[in-house]
Amino acid sequence: MTSKRPKPLFKVAAEFNVATQSIVDTLNDNGFDAANRPNFKITPEMYVALDEVYGEDKAKSADHEKAREEYESRRSQMMNQRNDSVTIDNVLEPIEDSIGLEPEDKTADLEPEDDGSKDEADLEPEADLEPEEDQEEDEKAKAKKKAEKEAKEEEEAKKKEAAKKKEEEEKKKAEKEKAEKAAKEEKEAKEKEEKAKAEAKAKKEKSKDTEAEEDSDSDSEDEDVKDSKEDEEEEEIIRGAAGKLKGTKVLGKASFTSDIADKKKRKTRKRRKDRKDDSSSKKDDSSSKSRKTSKKKRKKKTEIDETDVDKMMRETMKKMQSSKTVGSKRSKRRRERKEEREEELQKQAELEELESDIVETTEFITANELADLLDVGVNDIISVCMSIGLMITINQRLDAGTIELVAEEFGKEVEFIDAEELDEELTIPEDEEEDLHPRAPIITVMGHVDHGKTSLLDYIREEKVAAGEAGGITQHVGAYQVVHNDNEITFLDTPGHEAFTAMRSRGAQATDIVILVVAGDDSVMPQTIEAINHAKAAGVPIVVAINKMDKEGVNPDRIKAELSEHDVIVEEYGGQVQYAEVSAHTGQGIEDLLEKVLIEAELLELKANADRRADGVVLEARLDKGKGIVANILVQGGTLEVGDPFVAGPCYGRVRAMENDRGKRIQKAGPSTPVQLMGFDDMPQAGDKLIVADDEKTAKEVASERMQIRREQAMRSTKHMTLDDISRRLALGEVSELNIIIKADVDGSIEALSGSLQKLGTDEVSVNIIHTGAGAISESDVLLASASDAIIIGFQVRPTAQARKLAEEEEIDIRLFSVIYDAVDEVRDALEGLLSPEIKEQMMGVVDVREIFKVSKVGTIAGCYVTEGKVERNNPIRLVRDGVVIYDGEIDALKRFKDDVKEVTSGYECGISIKGYNDIKVGDQIESYKITEQKRTLEDSAG
Ligand SMILES: Nc1nc2c(ncn2[C@@H]2O[C@H](COP(=O)(O)OP(=O)(O)OP(=O)(O)O)[C@@H](O)[C@H]2O)c(=O)[nH]1
Numbered sequence: 001m002t003s004k005r006p007k008p009l010f011k012v013a014a015e016f017n018v019a020t021q022s023i024v025d026t027l028n029d030n031g032f033d034a035a036n037r038p039n040f041k042i043t044p045e046m047y048v049a050l051d052e053v054y055g056e057d058k059a060k061s062a063d064h065e066k067a068r069e070e071y072e073s074r075r076s077q078m079m080n081q082r083n084d085s086v087t088i089d090n091v092l093e094p095i096e097d098s099i100g101l102e103p104e105d106k107t108a109d110l111e112p113e114d115d116g117s118k119d120e121a122d123l124e125p126e127a128d129l130e131p132e133e134d135q136e137e138d139e140k141a142k143a144k145k146k147a148e149k150e151a152k153e154e155e156e157a158k159k160k161e162a163a164k165k166k167e168e169e170e171k172k173k174a175e176k177e178k179a180e181k182a183a184k185e186e187k188e189a190k191e192k193e194e195k196a197k198a199e200a201k202a203k204k205e206k207s208k209d210t211e212a213e214e215d216s217d218s219d220s221e222d223e224d225v226k227d228s229k230e231d232e233e234e235e236e237i238i239r240g241a242a243g244k245l246k247g248t249k250v251l252g253k254a255s256f257t258s259d260i261a262d263k264k265k266r267k268t269r270k271r272r273k274d275r276k277d278d279s280s281s282k283k284d285d286s287s288s289k290s291r292k293t294s295k296k297k298r299k300k301k302t303e304i305d306e307t308d309v310d311k312m313m314r315e316t317m318k319k320m321q322s323s324k325t326v327g328s329k330r331s332k333r334r335r336e337r338k339e340e341r342e343e344e345l346q347k348q349a350e351l352e353e354l355e356s357d358i359v360e361t362t363e364f365i366t367a368n369e370l371a372d373l374l375d376v377g378v379n380d381i382i383s384v385c386m387s388i389g390l391m392i393t394i395n396q397r398l399d400a401g402t403i404e405l406v407a408e409e410f411g412k413e414v415e416f417i418d419a420e421e422l423d424e425e426l427t428i429p430e431d432e433e434e435d436l437h438p439r440a441p442i443i444t445v446m447g448h449v450d451h452g453k454t455s456l457l458d459y460i461r462e463e464k465v466a467a468g469e470a471g472g473i474t475q476h477v478g479a480y481q482v483v484h485n486d487n488e489i490t491f492l493d494t495p496g497h498e499a500f501t502a503m504r505s506r507g508a509q510a511t512d513i514v515i516l517v518v519a520g521d522d523s524v525m526p527q528t529i530e531a532i533n534h535a536k537a538a539g540v541p542i543v544v545a546i547n548k549m550d551k552e553g554v555n556p557d558r559i560k561a562e563l564s565e566h567d568v569i570v571e572e573y574g575g576q577v578q579y580a581e582v583s584a585h586t587g588q589g590i591e592d593l594l595e596k597v598l599i600e601a602e603l604l605e606l607k608a609n610a611d612r613r614a615d616g617v618v619l620e621a622r623l624d625k626g627k628g629i630v631a632n633i634l635v636q637g638g639t640l641e642v643g644d645p646f647v648a649g650p651c652y653g654r655v656r657a658m659e660n661d662r663g664k665r666i667q668k669a670g671p672s673t674p675v676q677l678m679g680f681d682d683m684p685q686a687g688d689k690l691i692v693a694d695d696e697k698t699a700k701e702v703a704s705e706r707m708q709i710r711r712e713q714a715m716r717s718t719k720h721m722t723l724d725d726i727s728r729r730l731a732l733g734e735v736s737e738l739n740i741i742i743k744a745d746v747d748g749s750i751e752a753l754s755g756s757l758q759k760l761g762t763d764e765v766s767v768n769i770i771h772t773g774a775g776a777i778s779e780s781d782v783l784l785a786s787a788s789d790a791i792i793i794g795f796q797v798r799p800t801a802q803a804r805k806l807a808e809e810e811e812i813d814i815r816l817f818s819v820i821y822d823a824v825d826e827v828r829d830a831l832e833g834l835l836s837p838e839i840k841e842q843m844m845g846v847v848d849v850r851e852i853f854k855v856s857k858v859g860t861i862a863g864c865y866v867t868e869g870k871v872e873r874n875n876p877i878r879l880v881r882d883g884v885v886i887y888d889g890e891i892d893a894l895k896r897f898k899d900d901v902k903e904v905t906s907g908y909e910c911g912i913s914i915k916g917y918n919d920i921k922v923g924d925q926i927e928s929y930k931i932t933e934q935k936r937t938l939e940d941s942a943g
Pocket of ligand 1: 448449584
């Protein structure tokens with residue numbers, strides 16, 4: 001079968017049942033240019049060439065695949081058993097499996113299930129009794145064993161000539177059929193038969209001995225029988241057993257557990273292996289035939305065995321069926337099962353009854369809603385509240401405590417859930433299997449600071465981001481889609497694992513695979529371990545990228561060893577984690593990495609239904625001066641279209657316009673596509689789930705209900721704020737709280753910061769994030785801080801002039817950062833009362849950009865006016881637009897008229913150009929600052 005589309009190498013290798021290297025070698029020998037990469041594309045021409053060489057092997061490949069699956073499932077079954085009890089048999093298992101892989105294949109060829117079903121068709125009662133495959137197999141195994149056992153007992157006593165003849169006839173028939181298939185094969189079969197006969201003589205002796213010793217596990221297994229001569233004899237024996245079996249009572253006694261059956265299977269397999277060894281060594285001695293021929297022969301032998309065993313089993317089944325004892329046993333079992341089923345149903349009913357006592361709701365529902373929920377009159381609710389000293393009105397929203405109390409009065413238990421989970425009108429029905437189609441994997445890159453996450457993403461999407469970021473740190477969650485070898489991959493650009501966790505905590509898991517970046521010149525670091533733990537907790541597979549391979553002294557082996565200590569075991573070390581050695585600078589190994597990601601994705605069989613109402617997750621949101629509220633959305637299911645009404649957390653809207661990750665307007669976005677969406681009524685938060693509603697009215701209703709609940713929650717949660725300065729409280733040894741307001745450039749940064757800061761809380765000091773928001777620090781932020789004794793942390797943002805003034809008046813501490821870790825460190829130090837020497841930033845001057853000049857070759861020159869302090873050419877600068885830092889860099893040229901100058905002081909005009917940055921606009925501010933190292937004082941730390 002030739003495919004019209006190119007196929008990846010690893011698939012073709014599996015199809016042909018050949019090593020990838022062999023495929024590559026063959027292709028190269030045939031004049032193709034092939035590389036041994038798992039995803040290397042095999043063109044139809046190559047395929048034809050391969051088919052010529054490996055066609056024969058390919059014929060077996062379908063079975064191979066099936067056998068592999070069976071092998072895998074059996075292996076995992078055995079692994080489970082091994083965990084239960086470690087026996088010598090168990091310990092021997094892996095070796096047997098690996099050696100016995102071929103016989104396993106044959107087992108698959110034999111298709112015991114099919115045979116069983118045929119039997120069932122023939123033998124009705126059996127079909128009734130054995131609906132489950134496992135039981136069927138057990139039954140068969142038992143039956144086979146019984147038959148065998150009886151047969152062995154009768155072995156010397158009875159010889160049934162008729163049966164023998166019949167068997168021989170059938171055998172001949174089978175051989176004839178094979179002869180028809182291929183004359184060549186027949187020849188081989190004959191050769192084999194002769195040879196087998198010779199072998200059998202020796203074996204017969206041996207097997208008799210063995211069987212005498214182990215009568216109960218006397219090789220009922222199909223694949224166990226090793227040669228035709230032996231088969232003949234065994235079949236003979238079966239016939240002999242027929243009469244005996246009819247009246248057997250032993251069946252009632254012998255109740256094999258699956259464990260025993262399995263053990264026996266293992267035993268027989270082991271012995272088979274031994275025998276095989278024997279015979280193969282004999283073969284080696286006696287014959288100089290090629291390996292290929294002997295392989296074929298062995299295969300043929302098994303085919304004969306299959307027919308024989310099949311027959312044998314049918315016989316046994318018939319006998320069992322006709323047995324009275326068996327029948328009564330079965331009806332007893334049937335009764336038992338019926339009872340079990342009834343018991344289960346009863347348990348389920350009880351559970352349902354119990355569950356009906358639990359009501360699900362959100363906090364802050366009104367008294368009226370609670371009455372509906374509890375199925376009582378609202379007056380009853382009000383009177384219960386009165387009895388506990390609460391005067392409420394019908395429309396009053398109740399907090400969790402009150403709801404719980406009231407519900408208890410009516411004998412119900414309350415389970416509080418997210419407002420989002422309650423909106424039934426928005427729930428998307430589960431997708432039908434046939435509607436699901438493959439989708440692009442969504443990848444999160446995680447790793448320790450500076451191990452090269454941003455650089456890696458940059459390289460992959462061939463754009464530069466790291467250069468424009470303050471401190472080279474990834475500061476917000478973005479998403480990008482790349483195409484690799486015709487396969488799409490969606491990358492989420494997160495600041496370490498914080499955003500990943502923040503999103504997950506809201507039930508929004510947006511990641512399919514984690515690329516764990518570890519710098520090859522460094523080692524596994526704390527954040528690497530955290531990332532591993534986060535990925536594991538989320539059940540997301542990891543692909544390891546050992547980065548910076550271009551550097552001298554990198555030691556990937558050490559890193560692999562270190563990773564294995566944290567249960568990330570790469571394939572090379574016997575694990576299942578894929579890894580690639582890469583350099584984000586030179587691009588080395590990145591192809592390989594992407595291929596491994598795609599393989600991992602293929603294993604996950606990621607699918608989505610594009611043909612339904614869309615849903616997705618908000619990655620970040622911000623206010624754009626021109627566009628209004630813009631949110632970065634990752635569509636997870638369905639297709640999002642311009643014009644769709646939607647709800648996202650407590651916000652709603654209609655898709656006004658969408659842009660893809662390259663800034664291009666698009667009309668539709670399917671699963672795994674990141675888009676910038678315009679059309680929100682309010683600013684959603686990262687992690688909010690977006691769901692398309694049937695109409696805008698529904699969307700609005702749902703959103704406003706959620707908004708009310710959130711407002712209520714926000715109001716009540718900030719009610720009890722009482723906080724003095726941290727260090728004083730610490731000194732007094734009081735339990736204290738640190739209230740923080742976070743303002744940042746984008747929502748992703750807020751998520752990252754608040755997650756990290758909240759974690760700093762200890763038993764003594766807890767950290768409360770009382771308000772967060774994107775954009776400049778405003779007057780209302782300062783007022784809130786003043787009302788709740790909070791400090792304000794500004795990340796990549798600046799206070800407005802009024803806010804700055806108000807903060808001074810109210811003595812509010814505003815701390816500005818450009819690097820997340822600095823903010824975290826500073827708060828941690830404050831909480832711990834540490835006064836360590838620190839690098840501090842000192843603002844030197846502020847200039848307003850009043851005019852812009854574009855000069856060819858030079859770039860943009862900003863005509864500026866220094867409003868505060870002074871600007872020095874050698875000091876770093878920041879470009880601030882609408883209170884948000886948009887660039888951190890250096891001055892290229894500082895001029896007064898036409899002259900280069902070293903500094904310009906307040907009240908003077910000057911011309912400034914920024915190194916590597918030309919997008920300066922009128923109205924921007926340039927801040928000049930200086931880094932100083934200083935000893936922190938108590939006053940500093942107290943703010
Ligand atoms: N030689 C070499 N340097 C690299 C490579 N990848 C990244 N770097 C450098 O390592 C430093 C950190 O890289 P980033 O990409 O900013 O690292 P990150 O993990 O995103 O760091 P954070 O955003 O701070 O968490 C930068 O100076 C990069 O130039 C690489 O493959 N080879």
